[in-house]
Amino acid sequence: MNNDDVIGLLAAVRKSRPLVHNITNFVVMDFTANALLALGAAPVMAHALEEVEEMATLAGALVLNLGTLSGVWVEAMFLAARAARKAGKPVILDPVGAGATRMRTQTARRFIESGLVNVVRGNISEILAVAGRPAKTRGVDSGAGASDAREVAAMFARSNRVVVSMTGEEDVVTNGWQIVSVRNGHVSMTRVTGTGCAASAITGAFCAVEGDALKAAAAALTVWGIAGELAARQNPRPGTYRTLLLDALDEVNAEHIRERARLAESGFVM
Amino acid sequence: MNNDDVIGLLAAVRKSRPLVHNITNFVVMDFTANALLALGAAPVMAHALEEVEEMATLAGALVLNLGTLSGVWVEAMFLAARAARKAGKPVILDPVGAGATRMRTQTARRFIESGLVNVVRGNISEILAVAGRPAKTRGVDSGAGASDAREVAAMFARSNRVVVSMTGEEDVVTNGWQIVSVRNGHVSMTRVTGTGCAASAITGAFCAVEGDALKAAAAALTVWGIAGELAARQNPRPGTYRTLLLDALDEVNAEHIRERARLAESGFVM
Amino acid sequence: MNNDDVIGLLAAVRKSRPLVHNITNFVVMDFTANALLALGAAPVMAHALEEVEEMATLAGALVLNLGTLSGVWVEAMFLAARAARKAGKPVILDPVGAGATRMRTQTARRFIESGLVNVVRGNISEILAVAGRPAKTRGVDSGAGASDAREVAAMFARSNRVVVSMTGEEDVVTNGWQIVSVRNGHVSMTRVTGTGCAASAITGAFCAVEGDALKAAAAALTVWGIAGELAARQNPRPGTYRTLLLDALDEVNAEHIRERARLAESGFVM
Numbered sequence: 001m002n003n004d005d006v007i008g009l010l011a012a013v014r015k016s017r018p019l020v021h022n023i024t025n026f027v028v029m030d031f032t033a034n035a036l037l038a039l040g041a042a043p044v045m046a047h048a049l050e051e052v053e054e055m056a057t058l059a060g061a062l063v064l065n066l067g068t069l070s071g072v073w074v075e076a077m078f079l080a081a082r083a084a085r086k087a088g089k090p091v092i093l094d095p096v097g098a099g100a101t102r103m104r105t106q107t108a109r110r111f112i113e114s115g116l117v118n119v120v121r122g123n124i125s126e127i128l129a130v131a132g133r134p135a136k137t138r139g140v141d142s143g144a145g146a147s148d149a150r151e152v153a154a155m156f157a158r159s160n161r162v163v164v165s166m167t168g169e170e171d172v173v174t175n176g177w178q179i180v181s182v183r184n185g186h187v188s189m190t191r192v193t194g195t196g197c198a199a200s201a202i203t204g205a206f207c208a209v210e211g212d213a214l215k216a217a218a219a220a221l222t223v224w225g226i227a228g229e230l231a232a233r234q235n236p237r238p239g240t241y242r243t244l245l246l247d248a249l250d251e252v253n254a255e256h257i258r259e260r261a262r263l264a265e266s267g268f269v270m
Numbered sequence: 271m272n273n274d275d276v277i278g279l280l281a282a283v284r285k286s287r288p289l290v291h292n293i294t295n296f297v298v299m300d301f302t303a304n305a306l307l308a309l310g311a312a313p314v315m316a317h318a319l320e321e322v323e324e325m326a327t328l329a330g331a332l333v334l335n336l337g338t339l340s341g342v343w344v345e346a347m348f349l350a351a352r353a354a355r356k357a358g359k360p361v362i363l364d365p366v367g368a369g370a371t372r373m374r375t376q377t378a379r380r381f382i383e384s385g386l387v388n389v390v391r392g393n394i395s396e397i398l399a400v401a402g403r404p405a406k407t408r409g410v411d412s413g414a415g416a417s418d419a420r421e422v423a424a425m426f427a428r429s430n431r432v433v434v435s436m437t438g439e440e441d442v443v444t445n446g447w448q449i450v451s452v453r454n455g456h457v458s459m460t461r462v463t464g465t466g467c468a469a470s471a472i473t474g475a476f477c478a479v480e481g482d483a484l485k486a487a488a489a490a491l492t493v494w495g496i497a498g499e500l501a502a503r504q505n506p507r508p509g510t511y512r513t514l515l516l517d518a519l520d521e522v523n524a525e526h527i528r529e530r531a532r533l534a535e536s537g538f539v540m
Numbered sequence: 541m542n543n544d545d546v547i548g549l550l551a552a553v554r555k556s557r558p559l560v561h562n563i564t565n566f567v568v569m570d571f572t573a574n575a576l577l578a579l580g581a582a583p584v585m586a587h588a589l590e591e592v593e594e595m596a597t598l599a600g601a602l603v604l605n606l607g608t609l610s611g612v613w614v615e616a617m618f619l620a621a622r623a624a625r626k627a628g629k630p631v632i633l634d635p636v637g638a639g640a641t642r643m644r645t646q647t648a649r650r651f652i653e654s655g656l657v658n659v660v661r662g663n664i665s666e667i668l669a670v671a672g673r674p675a676k677t678r679g680v681d682s683g684a685g686a687s688d689a690r691e692v693a694a695m696f697a698r699s700n701r702v703v704v705s706m707t708g709e710e711d712v713v714t715n716g717w718q719i720v721s722v723r724n725g726h727v728s729m730t731r732v733t734g735t736g737c738a739a740s741a742i743t744g745a746f747c748a749v750e751g752d753a754l755k756a757a758a759a760a761l762t763v764w765g766i767a768g769e770l771a772a773r774q775n776p777r778p779g780t781y782r783t784l785l786l787d788a789l790d791e792v793n794a795e796h797i798r799e800r801a802r803l804a805e806s807g808f809v810m
Contacts, residue, residue, distance in 0.1 A: 027569040027585050029297040033463035038508045043463065044367065045297050048340040051371040058370065070588040097584065100598065101591040191790070193573035193583065238578045239786025246509025250461070299567040303733035308778045313733065314637065315567050318610040321641040328640065516779025520731070 001180050001215055001265045007254045009210050009219040014040035018060030018208030021084075022201055023047050023077050025067025025096060028194030031242070035198040038249035039223070041205035052076045053083035060208030061089055063201050064111065066104055067096035074107055081116040090118045090207035090216075094200035098122065099129025112160050118213045121165040121200040124149045131156040154179060165217040167199055171225070173218040180218040183262035184225025191238040192245065199224050218263065226260045227252050271450050271485055271535045277524045279480050279489040284310035288330030288478030291354075292471055293317050293347050295337025295366060298464030301512070305468040308519035309493070311475035322346045323353035330478030331359055333471050334381065336374055337366035344377055351386040360388045360477035360486075364470035368392065369399025382430050388483045391435040391470040394419045401426040424449060435487040437469055441495070443488040450488040453532035454495025461508040462515065469494050472519075488533065496530045497522050541720050541755055541805045547794045549750050549759040554580035558600035558748030561624075562741055563587050563617050565607025565636060568734030571782070575738040578789035579763070581745035592616045593623035600748030601629055603741050604651065606644055607636035614647055621656040630658045630747035630756075634740035638662065639669025652700050658753045661705040661740040664689045671696040694719060705757040707739055711765070713758040720758040723802035724765025731778040732785065739764050742789075758803065766800045767792050 019042045024032055029045055036043040046055040049072070056062045062084040064077045081091050095108035108130045111117050120130065128134055131152050150172050157164040158176025166172045171182040189195040202224050206216035230251060231244035289312045294302055299315055306313040316325040319342070326332045332354040334347045351361050365378035378400045381387050390400065398404055401422050420442050427434040428446025436442045441452040459465040472494050476486035500521060501514035559582045564572055569585055576583040586595040589612070596602045602624040604617045621631050635648035648670045651657050660670065668674055671692050690712050697704040698716025706712045711722040729735040742764050746756035770791060771784035 025585070026296050026566050027573050030300055030463065030570055033297050034508065034512065037461050037463055044370070045295070045338050046367070046371070047338060048373060050341070051373040054371040054373075068585050068587060071590070097586070100584070101586070101594040103588060103591040103594075191577050193570065193577055237787035237790045238574065239783040239788075239790075242574065242786070243509040243513055243783055246512070247507035250507045250509075296566050300570055300733065303567050304778065304782065307731050307733055314640070315565070315608050316637070316641070317608060318643060320611070321643040324641040324643075513779040513783055516782070517777035520777045520779075 001218055001263060003257055003261045003263065005215060006219040006222045006261055006263070007257050009206055009216065010223055010257070012209040013205050016209055017042050018205055019044055019058065020061050020063060020201060020204040020208065021046065021055050021059035021080065022063045022065065023052065023073065023080055024063065024065035024197060027067060028197040031194040032197055032201045034246050035249055036201055036205060038246045039202055039205060047073055047076045049076050049079060052080035056080040056084040056089065057087045059089060061092065061204035063092045063094065063204040065094040065096055065197055065200060066107055067197060069104065069107060078114070081111070081114070085116050090204070090213060091116055092119045092121060092200055092204045092207060093117045094197060095120065095122045095126050095130050096197065098126040099134050105129050112162060117162055119163045119165055119203055119207060119217050121167070121203050121217065123196060124166055124168045127153055127156070127164060127166045150179070163213040163217050165203060165221065167196060167221065171221045173214060173221065175214045177267065178214060179266050180214065181264045182218055182221045182225060184222055184229060184260060186228040186232040188232050188238065188241045189228045192242045195245070222257070222261050222263055223252055226256050229260060230256065271488055271533060273527055273531045273533065275485060276489040276492045276531055276533070277527050279476055279486065280493055280527070282479040283475050286479055287312050288475055289314055289328065290331050290333060290471060290474040290478065291316065291325050291329035291350065292333045292335065293322065293343065293350060294333065294335035294467060297337060298467040301464040302468055302471045304516050305519055306471055306475060308516040309472060309475060317343055317346050319346050319349060322350035326350040326354040326359065327357045329359060331362065331474035333362045333364065333474040335364040335366055335467055335470060336368070336377055337467060339374065339377060351381070351384070355386050360474070360483060361386055362389045362391060362470055362474045362477060363387045364467060365390065365392045365396050365400050366467065368396040369404050375399050382432060387432055389433045389435055389473055389477060389487050391437070391473050391487065393466060394436055394438045397423055397426070397434060397436045420449070433483040433487055435473060435491065437466060437491065441491045443484060443491065445484045447537065448484060449536050450484065451534045452488055452491045452495060454492055454499060454530060456498040456502040458502050458508065458511045459498045462512045465515070492527070492531050492533055493522055496526050499530060500526065541758055541803060543797055543801045543803065545755060546759045546762045546797050546801055546803070549746055549756065550763055550797070552749040553745050556749055557582050558745055559584055559598065560601050560603060560741060560744040560748065561586065561595050561599035561620065562603045562605065563592065563613065563620060564603065564605035564737060567607060568737040571734040572738055572741045574786050575789055576741055576745060578786045579742060579745060587613055587616050589616050589619060592620035596620040596624040596629065597627045599629060601632065601744035603632045603634065603744040605634040605636055605737055605740060606638070606647055607737060609644065609647060621651070621654070625656050630744070630753060631656055632659045632661060632740055632744045632747060633657045634737060635660065635662045635666050635670050636737065638666040639674050645669050652702060657702055659703045659705055659743055659747060659757050661707070661743050661757065663736060664706055664708045667693055667696070667704060667706045690719070703753040703757055705743060705761065707736060707761065711761045713754060713761065715754045717807065718754060719806050720754060721804045722758055722761045722765060724762055724769060724800060726768040726772040728772050728778065728781045729768045732782045735785070762797065762801050762803055763792055766796050769800060770796065
């Protein structure tokens with residue numbers, strides 16, 4: 001996994017313009033759709049029980065986000081996930097707020113235990129909560145220490161046969177045997193709602209063009225992190241920064257990746 | 271239909287500030303409301319079965335958008351449409367994603383066959399799907415060739431007694447006998463989510479002040495298209511462009527319309 | 541109530557970063573979350589019956605907003621409000637569109653009569669409608685004359701043991717015995733959707749750090765109003781203004797408050 005992989009995958013996304021089917025939370029739908037468009041992918045949001053299977057089959061990837069979950073939406077997510085699996089399409093789960101309420105933690109676990117999920121993208125406290133090693137989660141924001149999170153993530157990935165994509169100051173992407181760390185991004189991203197959810201949606205776009213979910217997830221976080229850095233060039237306040245994040249997703253190119261990508265791959269020994 | 275009609279209708283919208291009742295999708299509610307406010311109209315969103323009839327009666331126009339439809343929302347849309355019809359208020363339908371799933375195509379057709387709709391505003395592939403001449407729809411984006419779309423739109427309008435407002439590189443607005451083409455707009459509009467939905471909402475605002483739906487729909491697309499051009503003056507990237515679109519809706523004036531409007535009217539012979 | 545109170549409370553919000561649980565309307569969720577983040581608070585949106593009690597207990601304040609209400613959401617709001625009350629957390633009600641439909645007016649009254657609400661934040665026509673003295677409401681926007689609204693608000697606050705926070709050209713915050721008027725803000729705020737809803741959410745953040753709801757509500761409106769003034773410094777159009785509002789919430793500081801706050805406190809004699 002190196003810079004050229006990221007450059008190649010970004011080009012592939014922009015060339016094939018994959019349709020990403022999102023069943024996501026109400027807060028971030030607009031920002032998520034605009035982030036996918038700015039990246040060069042195509043978003044669709046659909047949650048009706050009557051159509052999610054058809055839409056998931058049509059799309060290149062399915063992104064499930066628990067940010068404002070409710071019973072019937074979770075049901076629709078399962079229907080969509082089964083259809084995506086059947087059609088060989090990757091499924092990304094974003095367990096927003098896992099650890100904050102039992103419903104969120106348990107729903108996230110149900111998805112992972114179902115075997116329908118390819119990538120779990122969350123912040124450290126969400127991943128720890130899903131793995132049964134809860135740090136204290138504060139609403140939907142991250143907070144937990146990163147000390148042993150890396151190890152927990154890798155073991156959780158291995159035992160559940162998923163790729164864990166855990167974002168924080170250092171992002172950790174692991175399938176349980178390999179770990180790719182990504183040190184891109186900017187602290188201002190924590191001042192804008194939906195930047196984590198956008199990371200998951202962008203991961204969906206990359207998974208649609210790359211079968212190795214580890215590689216796809218790491219490339220997605222690298223590109224999004226670099227966009228976060230580009231947007232911060234003029235030290236903007238959060239309203240402007242949110243706008244510049246979308247501009248930067250459109251702007252980010254091979255040269256930016258060569259100059260800025262901070263990827264590191266390592267094996268993991270339990 | 272000429273530039274002065276557009277100028278007059280824009281002035282009428284800004285003067286009477288019509289309330290536009292939207293039952294629309296979750297992705298674009300914010301952008302739609304801000305677009306209507308920037309134009310000079312007043313938005314309201316309401317979807318509860320208990321109140322949609324009252325709200326539709328109160329408003330100057332009703333805009334139904336199938337972007338994230340579900341069973342109970344469709345039911346509310348029908349209730350609202352019947353109340354609007356009874357009160358003599360125009361109903362605009364945006365069949366987002368028609369052609370992508372059966373539910374969307376069929377729901378759009380049910381609305382049109384009900385006779386409750388005055389204007390159908392969609393992109394080419396959506397209009398073709400609703401008319402039973404499907405191009406391949408890719409999610410919620412347009413894609414189909416425009417070759418015979420113009421003819422299909424006119425025949426569909428005639429046989430269903432609706433105005434079809436079909437947007438694309440060239441917009442085509444037709445009641446089946448007359449066709450108004452509008453060649454305003456900018457390609458950057460396709461990089462921002464909700465610009466099509468905003469076109470429908472703005473059409474609602476113009477229909478609230480002009481009983482001739484052909485004229486109202488064509489004026490709406492002209493104003494929105496010119497706003498898209500004004501926003502593109504500095505060649506912005508998509509995040510900034512989205513912001514400038516709202517600024518431009520506020521800014522667009524008679525002089526812009528005189529300079530930029532590219533309207534053409536013709537009769538249609540089947 | 542003076543400028544130093546506002547300065548102290550803003551510092552307290554930024555220091556303790558209270559989690560504000562919003563059950564709010566679909567149109568403004570994004571803007572509300574970003575406004576709370578820009579202010580320095582932490583937003584969470586959750587509406588599922590299964591988790592609202594847990595979330596409301598976890599949060600520092602609960603904000604209920606009727607902007608796109610429906611039956612099951614109202615049920616969730618009541619569950620959350622009871623849990624918040626039990627946990628000693630303040631509850632803010634935003635009766636969006638009260639007066640426009642019976643459902644909205646009646647739901648707002650049910651909440652207030654339940655005794656679960658600490659602060660009612662609405663525009664003049666909404667407050668008059670809830671108080672049974674309807675002006676004509678036009679959708680979700682204010683419109684009514686402010687003549688006797690001040691008196692109605694104070695009497696309503698007194699008889700229902702709530703703080704009424706009524707926004708308009710002059711904001712009036714009253715517990716029925718004391719009245720604080722706030723003359724900050726900018727007319728451009730009426731051109732952006734969700735600025736009233738943001739006022740309610742920000743009120744929630746201040747109530748989370750200050751037990752005197754009158755003081756908290758007045759401080760919130762002062763800070764938000766000053767942000768509205770700062771955002772208007774360059775006379776922007778509405779798209780840009782919306783972005784600058786978030787920037788200004790991040791920027792507003794003690795000096796701005798000392799220079800700009802226009803607070804006045806008075807007693808009220810019935």
